[in-house]
Amino acid sequence: MKREIKFTLNGDPVKIEVMPNEKLLDVLxxxxxxxxxxxxxxxxxxxxxxxxxxxxxxxSCITLAIEVDGQEITTLEGLEKNGMTxxxxxxxxxxxxxxxxxxxxxxxxxTELLKKNPHPDEEExxxxxxxxxxxxxxxxxxxDAIVDVxxxx
Amino acid sequence: MNNFDYAKPSTLxxxxxxxxxxxxxxxLLMGGTDLVVLMDDGVLSPEMVxxxxxxxxxxxxxxxxxxxxxxxxxxFNELIDSPVVKEKFPVIWxxxxxxASTGVRNKATLVGxxxxxxxxxxxxxxxxxxxxxxxxxxxxxxxxxxxxxFFTGPRRTVLSPGEIVKEVKVPASNGKFGGSYIKLGRYDxxxxxxxxxxxxxxxxxxxxxxxxxxxxxxxxxxxxEEFLKGKDLTDDVLEEAAKIAVKAISxxxxxxxxxxxxxxxxxxxxxxxxxxxFSRLNGxxxxxxxxxx
Ligand code: FES
Ligand code: FES
Numbered sequence: 001m002k003r004e005i006k007f008t009l010n011g012d013p014v015k016i017e018v019m020p021n022e023k024l025l026d027v028l029x030x031x032x033x034x035x036x037x038x039x040x041x042x043x044x045x046x047x048x049x050x051x052x053x054x055x056x057x058x059x060s061c062i063t064l065a066i067e068v069d070g071q072e073i074t075t076l077e078g079l080e081k082n083g084m085t086x087x088x089x090x091x092x093x094x095x096x097x098x099x100x101x102x103x104x105x106x107x108x109x110x111t112e113l114l115k116k117n118p119h120p121d122e123e124e125x126x127x128x129x130x131x132x133x134x135x136x137x138x139x140x141x142x143x144d145a146i147v148d149v150x151x152x153x
Numbered sequence: 154m155n156n157f158d159y160a161k162p163s164t165l166x167x168x169x170x171x172x173x174x175x176x177x178x179x180x181l182l183m184g185g186t187d188l189v190v191l192m193d194d195g196v197l198s199p200e201m202v203x204x205x206x207x208x209x210x211x212x213x214x215x216x217x218x219x220x221x222x223x224x225x226x227x228x229f230n231e232l233i234d235s236p237v238v239k240e241k242f243p244v245i246w247x248x249x250x251x252x253a254s255t256g257v258r259n260k261a262t263l264v265g266x267x268x269x270x271x272x273x274x275x276x277x278x279x280x281x282x283x284x285x286x287x288x289x290x291x292x293x294x295x296x297x298x299x300x301x302x303f304f305t306g307p308r309r310t311v312l313s314p315g316e317i318v319k320e321v322k323v324p325a326s327n328g329k330f331g332g333s334y335i336k337l338g339r340y341d342x343x344x345x346x347x348x349x350x351x352x353x354x355x356x357x358x359x360x361x362x363x364x365x366x367x368x369x370x371x372x373x374x375x376x377x378e379e380f381l382k383g384k385d386l387t388d389d390v391l392e393e394a395a396k397i398a399v400k401a402i403s404x405x406x407x408x409x410x411x412x413x414x415x416x417x418x419x420x421x422x423x424x425x426x427x428x429x430x431f432s433r434l435n436g437x438x439x440x441x442x443x444x445x446x
Pocket of ligand 2: 097
């Protein structure tokens with residue numbers, strides 16, 4: 001029942017055999033060694049497992065690996081291939097994270113937002129990251145960092 | 154998650170053939186935001202999962218002057234990003250924005266939302282007040298079911314194995330109207346509704362009211378609509394309408410709210426929604442998408 005799928009992962013072609021019931025998150029982490037997406041709730045509610053599918057943020061914990069055959073997946077590893085992005089630098093500057101478990105998902109979600117809407121207001125930022133839970137920080141420094149980037153460019 | 158076989162047909166006909174062959178043992182996959190969770194929990198263990206994302210015609214989102222056609226593959230974020238949906242179908246637009254979070258809305262579809270048929274389906278009240286029609290592909294051609302008859306109970310619809318919803322079509326409104334969808338949740342992002350209410354008010358004093366999350370299935374409040382017909386929304390009329398409207402619902406207690414709270418707050422929200430719709434009709438209401446609770 002194994003199927004071979006091919007997709008682009010962070011710009012590189014990947015070919016791998018998967019069972020239909022394997023989740024994208026598990027394939028990325030356990031079989032391809034891409035560890036930035038995290039397993040939080042495992043049911044689409046916390047955003048820790050966020051990856052970009054053709055540029056759009058999705059929950060890899062409720063996506064079957066087989067669904068991404070022929071598609072393009074980007075994780076944090078791909079995002080920072082050429083060094084940290086402005087957004088990541090801003091997160092650093094603001095000390096946005098503590099444990100960092102939510103950081104990859106938060107970063108990808110905010111990246112998607114800024115690409116679609118380079119100058120979001122604070123309400124739009126809050127709305128965009130509403131599905132990315134952070135259990136450490138209280139969100140303030142995360143939002144401030146995104147606001148900073150939204151004022152540039 | 155149990156294993157299953159997987160097919161990704163490229164035509165509806167092919168999909169129906171596979172679905173017919175497996176019957177109850179097959180499940181349809183579009184966004185998967187519901188299905189994969191249910192399979193993971195062991196609630197569903199299909200032998201075959203039919204991924205519909207390879208069927209080009211299901212991706213259609215189009216307004217032809219008469220109907221808005223929302224194909225089965227259209228995601229909530231595609232609806233939110235569509236200018237014609239925002240302009241001509243603002244209650245659907247407003248409701249779409251309340252569904253979970255952006256990372257879910259990039260995959261979750263409106264058609265999937267109604268096919269899952271959970272009582273709290275956010276898209277349902279908006280479709281109910283707009284008189285939407287569900288177009289179902291079967292081996293013997295298409296059949297159409299009004300949304301008011303589509304839901305039959307919690308997680309149950311008129312669909313049988315081998316039938317695939319290909320689109321929802323929503324008639325255009327002629328004439329001015331204002332509408333609103335109010336979702337009461339415990340917090341933003343991901344939470345299911347404790348109560349959802351959609352209303353529409355037209356310039357001819359025609360009213361539509363629908364609820365989700367407060368009955369075994371999303372419902373219209375026909376009796377209250379009848380009562381309101383032709384009336385002005387005075388405080389007394391609103392009060393009476395809310396009383397009649399909640400007769401259409403039969404909420405239960407669950408982890409999100411008690412039955413008593415739901416019953417009470419449904420009355421409050423229906424008044425608030427009618428007021429918001431009325432002020433939007435007159436061009437002096439809060440912008441669509443603005444917080445109403
Ligand atoms: S782990 Fe995927 S949303 Fe929580
Ligand atoms: S920094 Fe720990 S969860 Fe966000």
